[in-house]
Amino acid sequence: LMVWLRRCTHYLFIVVVAVNSTLLTINAGDYIFYTDWVWTSYTVFSISQTLMLIVGATYYLTFTGVPGTATYYALIMTVYTWIAKGAWFALGYPYDFIVTPVWLPSAMLLDLVYWATKKNKHSLILFGGVLVGMSLPLFNMVNLITVADPLETAFKYPRPTLPPYMTPIEPQVGKFYNSPVALGAGAGAVLACTFAALGCKLNTWTYRWMAA
Secondary structure (H helix, E strand, O other): OHHHHHHHHHHHHHHHHHHHHHHHOOOOOOHHHOHHHHHHHHHHHHHHHHHHHHHHHHHHHHHHOOOOHHHHHHHHHHHHHHHHHHHHHHOOOOOOHHHOOOHHHHHHHHHHHHHHOOOOHHHHHHHHHHHHHHHHHHHHHHHHHHOOOHHHHHHHOOOOOOOHHHOOOOOOOOOOOOOHHHHHHHHHHHHHHHHHHHHHHHHHHHHHHHHO
């Protein structure tokens, strides 16, 4: 019974964290849509994605103890986001599917750290956190360069179902002078370690709840 309860709690956590990760990163590829604040949005979205990815991936990874499950978790987030944003696209919101797979390489680095340090949790938190925090903003910039510009798309192909409040306006001049990749990576590297530790702790709590 305890094994069954623990597994059910585990699957519930995975669904809840993955769904919330998806909701919090739902606009993560559409920086250019917010033209006035593109770099600020990019930095904030990079950090939010980093944290949501690592807390769920670390939880999943330490629960199973199998290197590779962090990447599998990133795949779950990717598919969830494809479904959610696919629905947005059907409603008239310009969207390009290339935006979400950027989570996968960072999750692969997390798996690699766990495997290379022989499943050492503290190394996972420190090294894994730093690698994910520093890498995701970089992969995100590749995403930003390659993604179709939603603003341009909206002007070129107006959709009759696009609600008035989402109708694009001509961009004003607005710049974020510091490097968004450096800022995102610096903040992400520090915060991701904290969230990796939280992912490990969630795992511990799950076992304790089930053992009570």
